[in-house]
Each structure stands twice: as structure tokens, then as C-alpha cells.
Amino acid sequence: MDALKNSEQNARCIVKYRQQYYDISNFMHKHPGGLNTLKGLNQADMTSRFMKAPPHSDAAMYLMREYKVDYDRENSANERRAEKLDENRVELLAQQTPAQSEDSNNNQLDESMEHLVDWSKAMLPQISKITKHYDEWVHKPVDRPLRLFGPWYLEMCTKTPWWVVPMFWIPTIITCGWDEVQANSHNMKEITTIISHLLFGVIFWTLLEYSLHRWVFHVKLTSNSRPWLCTFHFLIHGLHHKVPFDSMRLVFPPLPGVILAVIIYTPISFILQNHHPRLILSGALLGYLIYDMIHYYLHYGNPAAGHHLYHMKRYHYQHHFAHQDLGYGISSPIWDFVFKTRIHLRKLRYQLRWS
Template sequence: MPGRTLPTFTLAEVESHNSDKSCFVTLGRNVYDVTDFLDSHPGGADLVLEYAGKDITAILKDESSHAHSDAAYEVLSDSLVGFLVSSPTTTNSNSSNSKPNNTNANGNSKPPILEDGLEAVQDANGNWVHPRTGMSCEEDLTKDTDIASDYKTHKFLDLSRPLFPQVWFGNFSKEFYLDQVHRPRHYKAGASAPLFGNFLEPLTKTPWWVIPIVWLPPVGYGLYLASKGFSSPLGEVGCFVLGLFFWTIAEYGLHRFLFHLDYYLPDNRIGITLHFTLHGIHHYLPMDRYRLVMPPVLFAALAAPFWKLAHAVFFWDWHIATAVYCGGIFGYICYDLTHYFLHHQNLPLWWKQLKKYHLEHHFLDYENGFGVTSPFWDKVFGTEIKPKDKRV
């Protein structure tokens, strides 16, 4: 569902979906279609239908009568179909991923304190959002950006015009650029914002399925050549697994120290434009499905030094070095596909937490959470996105 622009509903439209054929519920401004969940609800479909077309904030929070686990909220997140149109009659109840009601006895707003010590701020609609990303929850990543209003407000990039020349000629300071590029925007559904706006444009877009098509055959051929140097298949398998392990370290290192060079960037347009082209555009437009996986030409440039490195480390045996290298390339394939699916697919239960973790890297804390296929190295090096006691 992320990856397309979600529609808006009036309260009357939501209330009309009040049967077992079509059952909508709301949680704050979020609208969920829970029709498919009716038969799976532990308490039976009737308990859900009792709230069909209604807001379920109160019953979800009433633990004494009907406690709900985190799994219930995960089911809801997969059922999001749109947002309630703001109106005087629209409820301002908060979802589990939305701002808390932080008011004192006099009705004055008290900003919630985020886990990184920063205070939340209020956006134009009065919602509490993270001061560095301007977002409060992962659903915000799929809300359409008002292009004209965004450009008028921030004076950064106009999404209706080619982005590359705007970055190159923008004369942005590094501080301003980093602040803006980490405030995610969302272009119109099913399309990519123009990068060059000319004949180079198709070369900037890579569908996810290109990755296995391009890289699996070389991996297979490399393993075939390497197999001639092993007396037992187990030896090659061991080297392949070793390569997979090395990839997990490379994945973390590249993401943290190259893609997020950020504050070590030179404060000039060359450094800023290179940063935007390599990874900044992904944080600026994180749900752009055609600029999410790495273009083959770019990865070939990054992979070439690793070929030399593998054969330098395992200099005594070409076959071992090749098997290890193939394991690393296969790890990259898994990484890019995982990255795409975390952004654009409903995933099995055991991956939902990983999806939540990675999307928090985009809307909450881009200075932590560098592991994509696993948070393992984040835990080792102290860059894990911690569970939040207070959520925006």
C-alpha cells in the first residue's frame, strides 16, 4: 500500500462501510479497511462489526475491557486505506503512531520529549511532529506533498522541475541542505519526480526486478568457476556463507560512512550534489519505487574494488576468493530486494518489525538505524533506534 497515494474519506463515507461486506474503522484521522480481518479476530467478527464505520480509539485504549497487543496495531497498519478529511466534526483522537495529547491543566500545549532528547514541534495543522523530519509516523511517508506550497514554504526544491540542476545551481549551504533533504516528501502516485528532465532520465530509474536479473547470472557463473578448485561442495558453501557475512558488515559500513557522510560533507555544491545523487534523493523521496534500488552501473563501480579486495585477502587461492566474493554479491542482491520490499510490500509477520525499524530511519532518526537487512551491527556499534517510551 505504501507507494501509492492514499485517498481521503469523509466521515459519512466511512460510516457507510458498516457491514461484513465492507468494514471500515478509524483511529484518529487514519481509515482502515478491516473486512478481511473479521474472521480472524480472536473475539469473533461481531466484536469488530460493533464498531464498523466508527472510531476505535477508546476501545483500543481501554485495557480493562479489551486489551490489545502490539500485533493488533501491526494488523491495522497493514489495513490502512486512507485518511479522514479534516472537518469540525472529525475526531482528533490519536492513533498509536500519532502524537499524544500533551496539554496541561490550563489547556496549554506541552511538547512531548523525543527519545533523542529533542522536543516535538507543531506543524501547520497543530500536529506534533519531529523537528528534523517534519513527520510523526510512517503513514506520513505516503501523504502527497503539495508541491507549490512546499516550495513556497521551504525554498528548497520544486518537485515539478528537474531536481539535479536545482541542487547544482541552488547555492545551498550544507546545513540548510541536510535539514531539507532529511524532511521526506512524497511525489504523486506511481511516478518519479524528474531528476534530469532529458534523455538521461530513464537511466536514473531502476525497477527492483532488474537487480536479480543482472546480478544472479554472474554470481552463478562465478560459483561454477570457483567450484573447480574445491574437492568438496561444503568448502565452497562455507566460503559463500563467509562472503554473506562480510556483506552484512559492508552494508552497515557503506550506509553509515558513505551514504550518510552528511556532516563530513564539504560545504560546496560538488559535495552536496554527489550526496544528493548517491543517497540524499532517497531520503528526500523515500517512497519513489524507481530510485530505491541501486542502478547496476553504480553498483558495478562500487563492487569492482571489493573484487580486488577479496583476491588480495585470499591471495593464496583464486577459487576461495571468488566464492567469498560471490557470497558478498548475493548478500547485496538480498539487501536491495529487502530494501525495496520494506518500503513497498506487506511482509510476513517476522519482517514487520524490520520494516517498522527501517521506516523509522526515514521519518524519525536518520542518524541511527543503518542496518537494512538486520539491526545486528546497529546493536554492536551503538547506532540502534531504541524503542520509544514517548512517541511523537
């Protein structure tokens, strides 16, 4: 019984920030700034610690409102959902924290824009009605369930578990490369020929990864953008920025992946018809597969400090929550370096851990 109570207590984390309470229990492991940096905050006033922490972006402050709780109302209820908060201590803390204090992050919680849409209804048909505010709205993250379509059979198609991607693409990549090797067995004796073509495909992918993310997924939108463009944007990448913690909307589903691959591959295969185009395609698809798995890992993994992916996780979170017009590289920042869209990460005196 005690153990259960303890685990319940550990699982819940209520914090006070300024004059508000937040239930961050389900957010802690998602916190871009690490889980370890939130340790010991349960039932404490985090205002001063928040002010000393690296500045939080406007998007982060917007996301924070998702976890707001009406603590007084909860307390007055007979069934206390939350564990008892030491009232005296909180009162004391409240006195120490001037209500009007400006934090160094200089970002107040801005007005919520969520009244523009109805989250209980299908979202996709609503996008065309908010085009005027869409660009601003889509870059303000929330943490809530998203429904794209009304009918369940359509909705089902919009969800992709991460493992579907390797399950579909690994056999495709092998078949595609093997076919090319078989068809050209007479002039493909050298293993270096195979490797160099595959490698060319992988490098081609890294450039494509950057280009798609920067110029297609982050196509410039204005308040005058066409409704179809906003809807298209939301479907291909906008939703990932709006609900970044939706694990079923993170990897690229195979079907649109195949369509995109055919569109890009068809003209290229004509240009490179004497250069084993299917081997290059295999390499490019392999590059894509690695990219999509890395993207998933950056959101849910816990890379060790010093590792390339530790750097990339922080880098990608900066793209999500602070600099959405920079840091387009997911697997590496190489093309950000070339095209001058690199994000400079701040040096931390401590290491971040996400689990």
C-alpha cells in the same frame, strides 16, 4: 453505477486535522504507521485520534503538508471533486477542537523548504545551489515526482525497476562462483569449503551494508559542504530520503553496482588470493542481492506481525522518518547492535498492516 460511486468513495479519503483538510487517498498504503490505523477516518476530524496515536516525527509532519487540500475552494467549485462532507458535522467538530490546542507530539508543521528548489525542473543541477540548506532540506521527505536530469535519455537511466536487480545479479553470482569452483576443482572436493566461503562473503556483505549506509550514504554534511559532495550524496542516497515513495529510485542500479563491486573487490582479491576470492565475492553479491530485495520489500511489502521483516519494516521506517542518524541495518539490526546505533521500537498494543 452505485458500485462505481462506492469504489470512488472508498478510494478517496479526506481528513480534517486542526483547521486543515488533507487528501490522504494516495498516502494511506504508504503510511509508515499502517493502513489499518487509518481506517474510518474518511471525512472525519482526526485531530483527537492523531493526538492519542504514537508521536509523529518532524519529518512526518513535514510530509503531511504534501496532502493538504483547500477544501473550501474545492467545495465552491461546481464540480465537486471530493464527495460531500457533512458540513454540520465538521462545524460541530471544529467547535470541539480548540484552534490553538497543542498536541502531545509538540511538533507544529514547520515552514516548507521546498521554495528553495523548482520541482518542475531537473533537480540534480539545483543541488549545488542549495548547499547551505541541503542537509536540512534532504531530510524532510516529500511525496511528489522527482526529475533528476533534463534530457529524457539521461533521466531514463536513473530509473530502475526492482526486478532488474535479480535479473542482472543472479546469473553474475552463479557464473562468478562456478568459475572459481571449476578453476580449483582439484582442491575443492568438500562441499563445506564452498559453503563456508560463500557464507563468509554473505557475512562480509552485512558489515559492508552497514558501513556503506552509515559512513558513505549518510556522510556528515554541514552548511559548508562542497557542492559536489551534496550532489553526490543526493544521487547515492539523499534522494531516497527526500522521495522515499519513489519505487523506481529504490534499488541500486546494476551499473554503479558493478563499479562499486570492482572498487571493493580488487584490493580484497589480492589479500585473499589463496582463499577462493571469487567464491567470497559470490557470497557477498548474494548478500547484496538479498539486502536490496529486502529493502524494496520493506517499503512495499506487508509482512505479518511477529515476522523478522515486520520488525525490520518498522525499524527502517524509523530510520527514514524519525532517527536518520540511527538504524542503518536493513536486513538485520546486528551491526547497529555492535556499533550502538540501534533503534528501540515502541511496543504497540495493536498490529500494523500496510495493505
